[in-house]
Amino acid sequence: MTANTRTVVAYTLVQVLEQRKSLSEVLAPQLAHISAPRERSLAQEICYGVLRWHLRLEAVLGRLLRAPFKERDKDIHCLLLAGLYQLIYLRLPAHAAVDATVEATLALDKGWARGVVNAVLRHYLRDSERLLAAADADECARLAHPTWLLELLKQAWPHGHNLPSWQAIAAANNERAPMCLRVNMRRTTRAEYLAQLQASGIAAHATLYSPQGVTLEKPAGVEGLPGFAAGEMSVQDEGAQLAAGLLAAEPGERVLDACSAPGGKACHILETTPALLELVALDNSAARLARVQENLDRLGLAATLVEGDAGAPQTWWDGRPFDRILLDAPCSGTGVIRRHPDIKWLRRATDIAAAAQAQQRLLRALWPLLKPGGVLLYAVCSVLPQEGEHQVRDFMAGQPNARAEPLALPADAEGGTILTGSHGMDGFHYARLRKGYL
């Protein structure tokens, strides 16, 4: 016999929603329990969808349950969230989705819940319009964002063109992200790779802002794409691909990538600047550095891997300064919610201040490692000014020899922030800081 798809979904969601584990950590091992590819992609779609619309689904479910489930029956709660997601968002025949969800109670060994699950889902179907309208009266439910995050977005981005930018960001966070590739300039060209994709019947187009980027019309499994094993390309969002161009390393330079793993940006720098003196890829996790090495190997690149804390250079730095430093700092990830919808659930308001503090520490620790005349590129995949603009402003206030340089970004990237979804990109903040000769 094979595992039941919806059971796997329920177990995955319990681990994210109850045990607060990240989806990317738990999804792959859970999906490995399903043998049929079509069922596997359905399970993945439901898991992502439930986390994307979690607060809206909870608001509907809350109106359908008389009392919450016991701690040990949260799998049934998750099964119901998954059931509602299928009924509201997926174009499956409603009765089939209900039946499959009801039957999954048995595969969870909780046959007693059959009646509840059946009643709740059928109640929704009878009364869907009224239930959705009632849920949507609450802004957090309608936009499926926690209050604290909406408040921060409203504060940061109150204005906009057609609608306020905070609303555009919230909407983009709930969209499915496009699949974007970075073509390895050492192995091929973008035009050649696009031709290869076309020959394989995969529709794609060149990205507007990254000279190495290709966006697929439809997401696809990366192993099935031409040239993956041969290192002709990698998966990377266009917003992230801008880092290498903004850093603009030159042949002969020594470059530090300070929080390198999994190494996408380091590889990009090496692909586009072949004659570097050295690229040092630093990360504080040996396990994650192994991923960097894998990527380097696949792409045919070489870097010096160093395990160490970017905030404590005295523990790892050899004393030789760098011409360029990329600080892609750990952050809240509010710019990549569309790729990691569980961020909305796993992050809390207090994480932002903690992340900001850590970012400031890294900036201050790494600045002395930069040669006079050198460039530090600060990057975070966050749209919150607490981690972007404010961070850079606070840092520069204490560093008279740091000068912010203009950035070649899309015109609407106000003050260095790319808003999630604009030009199809993830949300990012970039700042290019030049060190003066003081």
Add this chain to the structure above:
Amino acid sequence: MALLNILHFPDPRLRNKALPVAQVDDAVRTLVDDMLETMYDAPGIGLAATQVNVAKRVVVMDLSLEKNAPLCLINPEIVSRSGTEEMEEGCLSVPGVYETVQRAERVTVRALDRDGKPFELDSDGLLAVCIQHEIDHLEGKLFVDYLSELKRTRVRKRMEKVRQHTL
């Protein structure tokens, strides 16, 4: 340890009746281990010897999602059954097909374990369904046999098409 080849519906060898194991020896234990490895690799939650073209009454199962609770039934026999229950089933020999089957809600099974020691197991829910599904295999029976003629024909045509394209 070795991965075994899983037969696919409508392979006629899936209709073979399995013979009782006379003695649980090292050869049988190797079969059990190979079947577990094959089941985990597939991946599945239950596998009968018939599915790997061995006509012996041997079944392996693991319902845990951590894949750390293997269960082995040698010469299994259902000694009592009660109630009815419906559940969507899938099978490693009928890949990609999921259909609802009605079975007994609770069953008690008697079998030998990997060391040849007899035991009895009361089961309900998923375990009960899985036990019945796997013991059916030993009788040459598949879950698609419970479907209507129309549905089963559709499944068979689809499987034959898949085979044509993959062999």
